[in-house]
Amino acid sequence: MNATMTKQVKKATLATVTANHKVSHNTYRLCVESEKDLIESQPGQFVSILCNKLVVRRPFSVAFAQGNYFEIIYKVRGEGTKYIENLKKGAQINFIGPLGSAFCIENKKSLLIGGGVGIGPMMFLAQRFKGQNIPYTFLAGFHSNINTGLAGIPEAVLITDDGTSGKKGSIVDYIKEYIEKDKVEKIYTCGPEPVMKKASVIAEEMDICIEVAIERFFACSVGVCMGCSIDTKDVENPETLIKKRICKHGPVFDGRTIIWE
Ligand SMILES: Cc1cc2nc3c(=O)[nH]c(=O)nc-3n(C[C@H](O)[C@H](O)[C@H](O)COP(=O)(O)OP(=O)(O)OC[C@H]3O[C@@H](n4cnc5c(N)ncnc54)[C@H](O)[C@@H]3O)c2cc1C
Numbered sequence: 001m002n003a004t005m006t007k008q009v010k011k012a013t014l015a016t017v018t019a020n021h022k023v024s025h026n027t028y029r030l031c032v033e034s035e036k037d038l039i040e041s042q043p044g045q046f047v048s049i050l051c052n053k054l055v056v057r058r059p060f061s062v063a064f065a066q067g068n069y070f071e072i073i074y075k076v077r078g079e080g081t082k083y084i085e086n087l088k089k090g091a092q093i094n095f096i097g098p099l100g101s102a103f104c105i106e107n108k109k110s111l112l113i114g115g116g117v118g119i120g121p122m123m124f125l126a127q128r129f130k131g132q133n134i135p136y137t138f139l140a141g142f143h144s145n146i147n148t149g150l151a152g153i154p155e156a157v158l159i160t161d162d163g164t165s166g167k168k169g170s171i172v173d174y175i176k177e178y179i180e181k182d183k184v185e186k187i188y189t190c191g192p193e194p195v196m197k198k199a200s201v202i203a204e205e206m207d208i209c210i211e212v213a214i215e216r217f218f219a220c221s222v223g224v225c226m227g228c229s230i231d232t233k234d235v236e237n238p239e240t241l242i243k244k245r246i247c248k249h250g251p252v253f254d255g256r257t258i259i260w261e
Pocket residue numbers: 046058059060061062072073074075076077078079080081082117120214215216217218246251
């Protein structure tokens with residue numbers, strides 16, 4: 001089981017904003033039509049958006065793509081995302097993508113675990129699973145019901161930390177239960193790192209494949225600054241430490257190979 005690398009489109013492309021609306025507390029869905037098709041865009045991959053005059057482009061996972069249309073779900077954090085938040089319908093953006101590795105889709109009973117804005121790539125993956133009749137369970141976790149507007153897949157099991165919507169508790173409390181109940185053979189996850197770490201530990205204990213999409217800070221985005229490096233290990237030979245760069249080798253990795261912080 002390995003993350004899939006597809007054709008990478010590294011040329012900057014223009015796209016027109018068709019919608020940019022709030023889906024929950026400080027989180028938005030940006031919908032755009034690109035000048036060109038988002039060729040072979042696969043769940044797990046990202047686009048890198050030029051945010052006004054900021055030198056460094058900002059990466060965002062593709063939450064849906066079809067032809068020249070695509071969506072991202074983003075949380076407003078700093079200057080770059082504030083710029084995107086203020087884009088009106090008809091505005092143009094400059095992006096590069098799709099970039100990076102994608103989830104490896106297999107015909108296995110799957111558990112999709114998405115936390116916060118990490119549900120973007122999980123929604124895209126769920127769409128693909130639906131289209132290919134691959135059985136899956138989708139756990140969508142949020143802090144509280146002010147965030148649940150993100151849960152765009154009706155079949156998702158909603159979990160909130162404070163119990164204001166759906167099941168109460170942390171999403172990690174439900175992972176083992178659903179693996180056993182739904183006889184899960186493979187896990188896919190994106191979201192806060194403690195969630196992906198816990199899911200990877202459980203997957204290792206239960207001998208289940210797991211793929212994680214890591215959404216950390218990027219600096220150069222092109223593999224030269226080492227700002228996004230992570231420690232990984234060889235599953236067969238865990239003593240061997242291997243440095244990888246998320247922007248070059250990821251963002252999708254075998255969760256059991258990551259040495260989590
Ligand atoms: C492959 C990849 C995919 C991503 N996909 C998404 C996505 O689909 N939706 C989304 O909302 N975000 C996503 N991110 C994170 C997103 O790129 C950052 O939130 C964005 O770059 C922040 O830019 P900014 O200029 O608004 O904030 P900055 O001014 O750069 O930072 C503002 C504050 O936010 C914090 N911050 C910035 N980036 C992160 C981060 N990744 N995690 C935690 N804190 C951070 C900084 O420490 C700082 O305190 C992804 C990141 C990667 C690497």
